Amino acid sequence: MIPFSYSHDGTSPRLLKGLLYGFLAWCGVGGYFLRAEVRLPSVISDHMVLQEGSQVRWWGWADPAEKITIQSSWGESIEGVADSGGRWHFNMSTPKAGGPHEVRIAGTNEHVVKDVMVGEVWLCSGQSNMEWSGRQQLPQSLEEGPLAVLPEMRFFEIPKTTSQHPQDQCEGRWKVCSPETMPSFSAVGYFFGKRLHQRLQVPVGLIGAYWGGTPAEVWTPEKVVVEHPALLEAAGELEPFAWWPKDPGLTYNAMIHPITPYHISGVIWYQGESNVKTASTYRSLFTSMIQSWRDAWQQESLPFYFVQIAPFAYDEPMVAARLREAQTQSLSLPETGMVVVSDLVDNLKDIHPVNKRDVGLRLAHLALDQTYGDSKAGPHQSPTYQSHEIRGRKVRIQVDHAAGGLVAREDRITGFELAGVDRVFHPASVSIEGSALICQSDQVPQPVAVRFCFSNTAVPTLFSQQGMPLNAFRTDDW
Template structure:
């Protein structure tokens, strides 16, 4: 009995000797912490082990103790932007985090168009390499990984933006961050968490999908593929859950192409996903997203229906949508090569709505109302205070139908922020559709230069049959 007791005592002290304090990988040298906020530091240590933390911006030491699950967490108040700083974490061992900046942190998520980088082909980004190291930007790139349950750590490390690290990072994210850095004159931290081909279900906690009959039914229609996960929650658990303790300013999102066959539930799915992220971060995160681009899918109108759902998501508080139909040069390429202007338009939303530094128009005109005056249909728009204009002599991709639901190309006259639509074949307009197809590209813009978002005024059944 005495030997057993001595063995237990020896084991306890042996474990204590090797119970080094550990941090998750997202807490590391070169990171950016959200300025003027309460940010969390957390990790693991032997139960009961005392941990002291000292940040060089105020040199105050704060303390906490690891709990019975060998976990610890502490709140740290961050100052106004600046740096570089140092954080010392002292337990049985000592961890020194160097070259830390205080600034603004954003998550860049979605599928392949957010993932797209220098190596995959982005015109113009080669010109960025020489100056990349002069920008005060830091990157954290999530590896592609999945989990059935929420994880508390992920592989990866923070890197300083330079000519080498930029090549593997999201081009949209980079251009977004560059614009913020230049306009706000603060350090920018960008966390890239994306995976080409993934449907939005995998970025949403599984229980929220499984307990919603509409979302559950749509999820069952996702056939397994060899290159990306389709199981609800799997990338959320492995690529979002590990960083929800890390305070961020907001998120940008470019996804939707992989939900074209279940567009009827997409708006609800996105609202559910956004809500789950906000709950996890415990804040009303700004969420700015890209409307999917024109592309020739193999079924009728499935892209149009996703774009329609994305427009509906604008009713969700603190969201913004970038329309990019004018940035597409090849509708046979699902990855439009112009990533710079996509990033800049996302940045303009953030600068205006999150930071209050609006420089000009950043919202595309959105359909507001439809009225009929004789043989004319009148469409009014939000976000067109300066008026509308055509780029070209005749309007493209706009159609009008009567009660027979047969659509004809429309003639358009512009009066301020109203378009007047008519057709000799339609005596009384019942519905108008603009750029409501997979690959159609319209040419109606605000006078500020932003494309009108695709729309339809009807709720008639839409043909989504195969093109083959």
């Protein structure tokens, strides 16, 4: 019998030594089983949609220097190794639109990503008017739900999340569009995607990253705001609320940054209501945000199409008018586009207009025209102010994007105001001359400035022949 001696706590030193040797041997021989498995981000998963005809990125994590092999059912394959930090990423060509495909990603273990479609991928982002869906009992979502049998349309919705630092991973999974999944996805996004799918006849993938109430600052990288004194000051003026974040970068870090390696065709955006009180800096903030996203995606010409905020009875006068003006001015950034929805409001006391179908359709027609060259898909371009000329008591306004002339939907055209040197605005009467307007007011014998629907709640009565509302404008900067 082997004699045992015991330590003061009753444990045998020989036993401890044997356990230690056994553990070290297991680590040396069986440690292989402790190696990190190949892992994928959640956005690379079953039912995903890849951008057609592109170099798309595949990425994930593994052991440092681990060999990774990717094989696709369309004939492309690639090999490489993880870097010293255990990260890997490779680019692979995608074929023309179609599917379903499979993609095998192998290292020490293997992932088979199934039911992969190739088509068009768009990001849908913003605040509540982008988020609104059947979850909020939106009638159009509930009505459309039973009809939403679109197996080639897919959704990836990112849960509301914040982070102080940019993240590499987010939660979520791809879902096939069906009567069960459609009602909980963005209504604007769904109607946008459905129209693209109908017109292009290709699979469509929609990524949803939205959060009601959020200002644009939270969707902008913190550095962009902090390094711009005016933007930083405006961010400090935002009111805190219990239901959404307000600090720069928080949702960008957690909900946008993780998907920036994923190749997309473009972005649709509906936001601005939470920035009306800081409208003077919104143009700079918004265009900086767009540029930062393009930089992150490494797509300098990434299309970015947005919705102008709708009429609503805000507490402070003129704040929405100034925000809409800032949105219009943001169109100076290349590869952007805006749809006007001031005519799609049935309740000026509801900040969430219920007609989301026409919003989505206008965005889709804009994308089909500007991104895909389909100018006949449907109307989207609102008439806009081009120039004006003062002729005595009258002001002649030239309007752009009004082919065929302008039409009034009411007996009396409303929303126009004139002011003289006293800067006091008075209602003006208007007559139509093709794509030009003649404004005058008995109360303003010497006009110097003209405004149209420049208020929080004004709803236009002037439209293009294609049914698009004249965009609000002013010729002064008072």
